[in-house]
Amino acid sequence: MSTDKAYASIKTAAAILDALAGALPEGLTNGDIAQAAACTPSQVTRLTAALADAGWVEKLPTGRFRIxxxxxxxxFRVMAGFDRAARQLDDLKRNYTLSND
Incomplete structure (x- = not known):
């Protein structure tokens, strides 16, 4: 796969995930995803299969897909990272303030 095709596939996969993020809990059909992600149904089929294999998407018994x-x-991991960064920043501010008294 060329770099341009890989890039396009990643962008389309991200658009699929974005569409599915707003469709909980019922999910979306292949056609709904294709329309929302501005891609073809065959692209949706290929990419949702890959995303399902990676654990990001699941196919429901109804045939719909959801994240x-x-x-x-x-x-939660991202928020924990922000919390750690905020604590570190607070520590730096406190240490700077204490050292310049």
């Missing part, structure tokens, strides 16, 4: 709880877990 998995992996997004929620990632969100």
């Amino acid at each position: 998995t709880t992996r997004f929620g877990r990632m969100t």
